[in-house]
Amino acid sequence: MFDLPDYDDHEAVVVARDAQAGLCAIIAIHDTTLGPAHGGARFWTYDRPQDAIVDALRLSRGMTYKNALAGLPFGGGKSVIMAGKDRTKTPELLEAFGVAVEKLGGRYNLAEDVGISPGDVATIARRTAHVCGLPADGNEAAADPGPFTARGVFLAMKAGLAEVRGSEDLGGVRVTVQGLGGVGGQLCDMLAAEGAVLTLADVDPARAGALAARTGAQVVDPGQIYDVDADVYAPCALGATLNAATIDRLKVALVCGGANNQLATPADGTALQRRGILYLPDFVVNAGGVTHTTSQLTGWPHDKVLAKLGEIPGRVRRILDLAARDAVDPQRAAERAALEIIGKR
Ligand code: NAI
Numbered sequence: 001m002f003d004l005p006d007y008d009d010h011e012a013v014v015v016a017r018d019a020q021a022g023l024c025a026i027i028a029i030h031d032t033t034l035g036p037a038h039g040g041a042r043f044w045t046y047d048r049p050q051d052a053i054v055d056a057l058r059l060s061r062g063m064t065y066k067n068a069l070a071g072l073p074f075g076g077g078k079s080v081i082m083a084g085k086d087r088t089k090t091p092e093l094l095e096a097f098g099v100a101v102e103k104l105g106g107r108y109n110l111a112e113d114v115g116i117s118p119g120d121v122a123t124i125a126r127r128t129a130h131v132c133g134l135p136a137d138g139n140e141a142a143a144d145p146g147p148f149t150a151r152g153v154f155l156a157m158k159a160g161l162a163e164v165r166g167s168e169d170l171g172g173v174r175v176t177v178q179g180l181g182g183v184g185g186q187l188c189d190m191l192a193a194e195g196a197v198l199t200l201a202d203v204d205p206a207r208a209g210a211l212a213a214r215t216g217a218q219v220v221d222p223g224q225i226y227d228v229d230a231d232v233y234a235p236c237a238l239g240a241t242l243n244a245a246t247i248d249r250l251k252v253a254l255v256c257g258g259a260n261n262q263l264a265t266p267a268d269g270t271a272l273q274r275r276g277i278l279y280l281p282d283f284v285v286n287a288g289g290v291t292h293t294t295s296q297l298t299g300w301p302h303d304k305v306l307a308k309l310g311e312i313p314g315r316v317r318r319i320l321d322l323a324a325r326d327a328v329d330p331q332r333a334a335e336r337a338a339l340e341i342i343g344k345r
Contacts, residue, residue: 006057011037012107013056016079016100022088023081023096024049028056029108030076031064033342036106037077038132038294039063040113041097041124045083056080058239058261059113063290065338066283069315070291070308073298077108083115091123098127106130111145111293114238118143133293145289146182148305149258152288152312153183154190157232157256159313160280163320164253165231171195174230176252178222179237180207183258183286187234188215201225202237226250233257235282240264242279247271256280269331280316281334287312 001007011032016025029037039060046052056078064076081097083089101110101124111133112121118133118140125131135143157175158168165173173196177184180202188198188211198217201224202208208219220228226249233252235241239261247268255262255277262282263269272279288309295305323333339345 001053004054004057006054006061008057008061010057010060013053014100014104016097018093018096018099021092021096022084022090023093023100025079025081025097025100026052026056027079027100027104027108028053028060028077029104030057030060030078031342031344032075032077032107033344034068034075035073036075036130037063037108038067038072038074038290038297039076039078039108039110041079041081041110041116041121042113043081043083043087043089043115043120045085045087046080049082052080052082055239062260062283064342065335066287066290068338068341069284069334070287071311072287072291072294074109074294077110078113079108079110081115087115089115089120094120094123095127098124098131101130102128104130109294109297111290132296134296143293144182145293147186148292148309149183149286149289150186150190152291152309153187153234153236153256153258153285155309155313156280156285156316157191157234157254159316160254160256160278161232163317164278169194172197173232174199174228175232175234176201176225176228176230177234177236178202178225178241178257179235179259180204180211181236183289184234184236185211187236187258188217192216199225199228199230235259235262242268242272244268244271247275247277250275250277252277254278254280256285257282258286260286263331266331269329273329278320279330281319281331283338284315284319284334285312 234257243264
């Protein structure tokens with residue numbers, strides 16, 4: 001593991017195993033300078049255990065940057081539960097995962113991520129106190145971070161549009177959205193409400209069809225989303241969709257979306273810049289969800305959470321200023337800004 005390019009002096013990488021419950025998970029704690037590690041738990045099928053380790057390493061480092069820049073009193077951590085091919089998720093498995101988290105004594109706090117619902121978090125919480133994003137009074141919708149993440153992405157996109165088009169106005173702006181789940185779906189509704197022209201893709205055609213009917217959007221096959229002539233590409237599915245195979249195909253001026261780890265490698269940030277495409281770093285723009293879920297730990301009232309989301313566009317502008325000042329791409333500038341906050345630069 002120490003030789004993996006994504007191993008970045010992580011403080012701890014824990015294997016959580018319970019054969020009887022069918023649990024095999026990785027909990028990665030990247031940095032706890034600012035407080036206990038916080039980051040979602042993901043339930044996903046990986047081809048190889050090594051892929052799960054890499055995912056946890058990358059995602060936990062991203063959480064360090066995200067929490068630091070968002071002004072949250074938490075370090076960065078993330079966990080991935082390796083799902084079987086049939087993705088069976090039993091209460092026993094979730095509880096066994098809770099036992100593993102509890103053993104860390106609060107060094108890592110979790111919330112939901114891809115494949116884990118607020119209801120699943122409630123099941124995990126039967127065995128550990130170190131969770132947030134719990135449905136209050138059984139109200140799963142209120143616990144969902146997706147709308148908050150989408151709101152932050154929406155505000156960031158406007159800041160990005162001001163940069164590339166000289167105006168935040170979304171009227172007639174063509175946006176492609178990849179992944180129409182909790183984040184992408186909400187984002188589409190906000191964009192459509194302000195007159196954006198949407199092209200959508202999801203591996204679930206029914207989901208894409210329903211959203212298109214609601215927003216008047218066009219739908220393309222998932223593999224074609226990179227080729228659509230548009231102004232903005234919003235990646236809201238999984239990571240690494242900005243890579244050597246896709247960047248050359250993009251016909252947009254701006255990339256701003258909710259997915260974590262959008263760049264496959266650091267070089268892809270430079271490649272986007274070379275193509276004249278402005279990339280807004282994912283961990284800067286998608287911090288709305290974590291700001292909401294950790295309000296159960298920070299005690300911040302709803303108004304304060306919304307005020308913190310309102311800081312995202314200003315943060316985007318500051319990162320772009322730093323990038324221009326230091327002649328680096330925005331991803332590099334954002335990483336440097338985060339490292340400075342945790343005293344590692
Ligand atoms: P979700 O699981 O609700 O939705 C993901 C959607 O992407 C699904 O509709 C799925 O069918 C679709 N999808 C998967 N692979 C695809 C592909 N190759 N092409 C097109 N569509 C594809 O997940 P959610 O919550 O919307 O999160 C989306 C992304 O945003 C993830 O990367 C997640 O880590 C990230 N994120 C989510 C936050 C949240 O508040 N939910 C917070 C910060 C980041």
